[in-house]
Amino acid sequence: MSVYDKLQTLNIHLPAMAVPAAAYVPFVQTGHLVFLSGHIAKQDGKVWTGQLGKTMQTAEGASAARAVAIDLLGTLHAAVGDLNKVKRIVKVMSLVNSSPDFTEHHLVTNGCSELIGQVFGDKGAHARSAFGVAQLPLGACVEIELIAELA
Helix, strand or coil: CCHHHHHHHCCCCCCCCCCCCCCCCCEEEECCEEEEEEEECEECCEECECCECCCECHHHHHHHHHHHHHHHHHHHHHHHCCHHHEEEEEEEEEEEEECCCCCCHHHHHHHHHHHHHHHHHHHHCCEEEEEEECCCHHHECEEEEEEEEEC
């Protein structure tokens, strides 16, 4: 089953690549690797704001991370033209806007990782880091970047 068939089965429509909000590019390809800049969580087209452990719970954070994964896939599609060219999702790095006592960053980030696994199967198994941070741009609850290897 192609990546696009899996996306259709999951009822996911890839968004257009977002325009950068500052002085950076959405992706850089070097050799067979594509590095995607951090994408912040959005809900209904607006920044999904909040702080885990204070104004948001883990399940909502995981939903936000899943939404980021969909945006990342849209950018990856724009970068490579065909998601079936992806040989491997190499790494995901997740920043979670959280209170000092919040300790479930890994569970929030699962929202992204699990969707990538559903879409890419074994090619979606990736290395990962999940950090808690005091704040993210525009008050976003989650920001995630991704590195992919192309065939």
